[in-house]
Amino acid sequence: MDLTQGTVDHKIGRAKKMMLWFGIISMVMMFAGLTSAYVVSKNRPDWVGDFVLPASLYWSTLTIMISSLTFIMAKKKIGEGNRSGGTMFLTATLVLAVIFIILQFQSFSEIIAAGYYFTGSESTITTSFIYVVVLAHLAHLAAGIIVLLVIIYNHFKQRYYPGQMLGIELGATFWHFLDILWVYLFVFLYFFR
Numbered sequence: 635m636d637l638t639q640g641t642v643d644h645k646i647g648r649a650k651k652m653m654l655w656f657g658i659i660s661m662v663m664m665f666a667g668l669t670s671a672y673v674v675s676k677n678r679p680d681w682v683g684d685f686v687l688p689a690s691l692y693w694s695t696l697t698i699m700i701s702s703l704t705f706i707m708a709k710k711k712i713g714e715g716n717r718s719g720g721t722m723f724l725t726a727t728l729v730l731a732v733i734f735i736i737l738q739f740q741s742f743s744e745i746i747a748a749g750y751y752f753t754g755s756e757s758t759i760t761t762s763f764i765y766v767v768v769l770a771h772l773a774h775l776a777a778g779i780i781v782l783l784v785i786i787y788n789h790f791k792q793r794y795y796p797g798q799m800l801g802i803e804l805g806a807t808f809w810h811f812l813d814i815l816w817v818y819l820f821v822f823l824y825f826f827r
Contacts, residue, residue, distance in 0.1 A: 647800050654804055658811050661774060665815060668770065669822055672763045676826065682760040685827055687820075688744035694737035695820045701730035702813040709806050712794050720794075724786050727809070731779050738772055760827075767819055771812075778812045781805045 675681065704726040711719030742752070745764070751757045752765035785805045788794060794802050 650800065650804060651807075654807060658808070661811075661815070665767075665770070665819065668763075668767055669819075669826075672767070672822075673826060675759050675763065678759055680759055682750070682758045683827060685750065685760050685764075686748075687824060687827075688741040688748075690737045690740040690744055691820060691823075694734050694741065695817060697730050697734045697737060698813050698816050701727050701734065702810050704730060705806050705809050709799070709802050712789065712802060713796055713799055715796055717789075717792075720789060721786075724782070724789060728779070728782055728786065731775065731782065735772065735775065738768055741768070764823060767823070771816055771819060774815070775812055778809055781808055 704723045708720050708723030708727060711717075711723055742765070745752075745761060750761045752761050782805065785794075785802055788801055
């Protein structure tokens with residue numbers, strides 16, 4: 635396919651999709667580096683091998699997976715021209731994102747309550763890595779929430795309709811990437827203790 639062919643709107647859409655994928659690839663590389671460093675550090679003598687992930691991390695994983703489903707439904711409803719259904723599912727996605735963040739911070743509290751600290755003289759390399767990985771994901775999720783808020787705003791301004799879905803498609807791709815990324819990180823932290 636010749637990338638120089640098509641209308642200006644199609645060219646702009648392809649360029650935006652390409653930029654999104656470049657961003658996603660750079661995030662994959664960053665988290666691959668973090669998880670690689672985690673694996674290498676696991677051989678240190680001060681590694682905490684009996685660390686147990688808090689229950690709130692399990693619930694937050696379920697929450698973000700459900701948020702991906704609500705985003706899929708929002709995109710489907712808007713694509714069908716069902717504005718109220720789209721609004722309902724976009725709002726549900728936003729609420730689930732906030733719940734995910736609350737559960738992530740709850741997990742920090744549970745880790746500290748168990749006697750593990752993230753920084754300072756009482757911290758361990760294990761908990762410091764978990765702290766960095768989770769906070770790095772939360773920083774990217776904050777970007778995802780901004781994207782979601784822009785999508786909700788544009789939805790209320792009636793900028794999405796069947797045939798004009800580029801913004802919501804880009805946002806959905808980013809959101810699903812964040813979901814897959816968290817599931818990967820959770821599985822990684824669960825199995826590499």
